[in-house]
Amino acid sequence: MDDRLRYLLDELRLTREARGMTQEDLSRHIPWASSTIGMIESGRRKPPPGFWDAVDAALQTGGALGRLALRLGSPQWFVEWSGAEENAASLRSYEALVVPGLLQTEAYARAVLTDAGLTSLEEAERRLAVRLARQAVLTRPDPVDFTAVLDEGLLHRPVGGAAVMREQLEALVAAAALPHVRLHVVPASVGAYAGLNGPFVIATAPDRTEAGYLDNQLAGDVVERATDLAALQRAWEAVRSEALPQQQTIELIREVAEKWI
The missing domain is CATH 1.10.260.40 (lambda repressor-like DNA-binding domains)
Structure with a gap:
């Protein structure tokens, strides 16, 4: 066995x-x-x-x-990161291409996992179940403090079609109403900025220790070296400084959601 x-x-x-x-x-x-x-x-x-x-x-x-x-059905790097994510006191996430997994609706997540055609339907459904289960960190009695910075481009990318996108953007607005969730969008008017180098997440544990996560086509990379974490901290400050305040972010998301009909 x-x-x-x-x-x-x-x-x-x-x-x-x-x-x-x-x-x-x-x-x-x-x-x-x-x-x-x-x-x-x-x-x-x-x-x-x-x-x-x-x-x-x-x-x-x-x-x-x-x-x-x-x-236990996932690769070791994911086991390591999901443990850091589940035990974190706070998470800071930057995404340029898709809505962060913790905020994805089931329909949006399924489209992300299946439409690329890189995995079997069975594997896509397994990953979907894992992704949806991870979202419990936002709904448990002691939810993680979650801040996400999104590139505006992902609000306009037709993942799953218009109905899926509208539902997803409305779900973002609902999530932002939670006291432990903050959303910020980097507007399309911003030119080159640090976020174009790729998505990342920083998890901070209750004892203030940190871990970082980088994603790519083949696997994820969990980073814990001080120099790597310092670089991610600088990247976070850079993308956060380019983003809109939360109220303006919500207004923008609502405006884009109205176009998905």
């Missing part, structure tokens, strides 16, 4: 036992028999669709096992 799968199944067993539940007890709360749970825990059967959601609800884990299952 793959070590990552064994770890996940051990977490299932340990969480169940910590709740004082036997396999028989758990079976009374989910649509699978105790014998099925036993086979899954021992690795003799693959968890069926919906299993982790049902178990998380029964064991009151807040979705932890489901998120772990998604994460």
Whole structure:
């Protein structure tokens, strides 16, 4: 058995036992028999669709096992970054091409993942589930403090078509109404600026330690060296200085949303 799968199944067993539940007890709360749970825990059967959601609800884990299952199917760099993202006190994100993943609607995210045709539909759906699960950092009881700077060009790019774009821009406006979310747009009138060198995110942990994330066509790169983080800090200050204040940003997003009909 793959070590990552064994770890996940051990977490299932340990969480169940910590709740004082036997396999028989758990079976009374989910649509699978105790014998099925036993086979899954021992690795003799693959968890069926919906299993982790049902178990998380029964064991009151807040979705932890489901998120772990998604994460363990991802490459190591993503595991590292998703951990930094989930545990961050604040996130600062810059995007020039697409809406940041934490703010994407399901339809927009699906279009981003499928329309390029670089992955199978099955893999695109798996990545979609991971992306939507990550958004919990904005809706949990202690949400991350999130600031995003977007290039205006992404507001005009027809990802998924007009209806998808209108829904997405309206979702951005709704997100900006949350007290822990701030949005800023770099207007099209700005010429060359630091953001044209590529998107990035800076995660700051409660203890003030930081990690950075850079994206590319093949993989993501998690950076923690002081010199790299200092460069990202300078890039952040540069893009933030070119962006509109939040109120003007919201007015611009609403104006562009009206054109997507």
